[in-house]
Amino acid sequence: MKIAFVVQRYGIEINGGAELHCRWVVEHMKKYCEVEVLTTRAFDYITWKNHYPKGKEVINNIPVRRFSVTRTRNPERFGRLQNYILENEHREEDELKWLEEEGPLSPSLIRFIKEHQNDYDYFIFFSYRYYHSYWGIQTVPHKSILVPTAEHDPVIHLKIFKNLFRKPQAFIYNSFEERKMINTLSQNDHILGDVVGVGTEISSHYSKEQFRQKYKIKGDYIIYIGRIDENKGCHQLFDYFLRFKKDTASDIKLVLVGNAILEIPSHPDVIYLGFVSEEDKFRGLDGAVLLVMPSFYESLSMVTLEAWALRKPVLANSQCEVLKGQCLRSNGGLFYENYQEFKETLRVILSLPEFRQVMGQNGQKYFKKNYTWEVIENKYLAIIDQLERKK
């Protein structure tokens, strides 16, 4: 059996979101079948500018075919068009124009899929909202499996996606909330699908002391890992954290790991480390009191799963239904909706070490039950098996 994984970007350097999710899944599925990645030459997810060389290459023993992006994205024009279609009555053609602007516009990729569809048994498309998934699924609906990685994003309500969600043969969802949202939007309950997500591998021993020494961090800290961006709710986190410090005179610190797009407040207890290595990330997470996830939109937070894998409780933004649902299902974290709730939940977690410990254990149990690679691989295989039986 030969499976093509179709994703907007692919590479070792790309370390986040659906792209990393795809790479991990491909590398794990290699054990069971012949796999190949079909992707674009883009590296920058804002402009989709061609960066990698055209053609075939091998990354971690996985064959990767790259196709050129014919038009880069102009963020300003894209923003204007998106605002227009979200705020005005429009036609389906406008939505398709938006999709072209969204990109990555790579007709050669779609042409390849069309011409070589008989060479592959299945095409697994990642991220519903991009050009490759929409036109790819339209080209080979009978061989398509979609991993939507959908969030509560307004564009999901576009008409083109409502129809798109009825085309693939199967869905691989990241969370129950995502599945419910897509089912409600497009009434596609009859299509085969399962909540799978993504696994992660973490060594059980990390030296938190090494992390403290390297970055000169003293005392207890909570940690945020991810892009430091307004879209991720970081501005609210800064506001809440500084108010918490003022109101409770707590000596807790906030450690920030990731690329900063937002201005970070100048405060001795807000420590910004920037982008760090994977090892340092896990060391920092292991040494933290808890992981805070202020994001409003997440289809699946990998770092939350990593925190639970390391038995760390999580404090999440309850406006993100996925994070809230995961906290409730795992009993491994609390969540907040406003400052008062942030203050109380953080105070409770900080003041009750036993509570922290039990929540961390619950999180780890939840992780082991649902997100180890063995579980994920079996779920993928089960879906493919069911599709094979249907044939």
Added chain:
Amino acid sequence: MEKKDKKNSGEKNFIKIDYEQIDVADIMDQIKRKIAQEAKKPSPGKPPKEESPLTPPHFFKEPEIEEEALGTKKKARKLLLKLMKPFAPLIKFMVLPVHEELMETIRKLHQTNERLDFMNVRLQQRGDEISSSLNDLINRVGEFNTAVHERIDELSRVLSSRINQDFEKTNKRIDKTNKTINKRLEVLFADLGKTMEYTKLLHNLSHNMVVEFSKLKIEEENLKNKTRIMEKDFEFLGRREKALEKLILK
């Protein structure tokens, strides 16, 4: 951290946690309830802005008596009381202690009056403050109300203008479509009229042709009959010819 734990230990009681089986939903409910309860209570941390009405005001002062003078007076009073002890019952009725008590009472009454006056002034001030803040609040509510109304009016205007525009556009399109349909209908009706005339003519033609064909048929029958008669005549004449030939030959 430890310091914080101790500080928070008093607050631990508000949350009941079953460590054997943690239920995050239940814990969140407890936290939300606590926040709701706290929101109802007046915040204890805020110091009162104004002075307590019972606090003596700055303009009220205890009578200033010099300590030294106070001591001499006490000594003199003690000495006098000792000297007058035998006459104590009588002295009790005398003017001096009564006068002092009277003076003391008047002084206390005066103080009380002054405190009452102060409280009155404070009450008035507080009343003024409350009424001014109430006025402010009413004004702000009014302003907000006006702003909201203005916004609603503006939105209604924009909405109605857009609706009107849309209606106009739609009406124009309907009119245009109507005209086109009417034109096409007229053409169709004209075609239909022509077709009906043709049909009538064809009908008449068919009828006439049927009549002509019937006549022709009758004529054909007549001719056939005539032919048969003539054949018989020929036959008879033939036989007569043969008979006559036989007679001639004899």
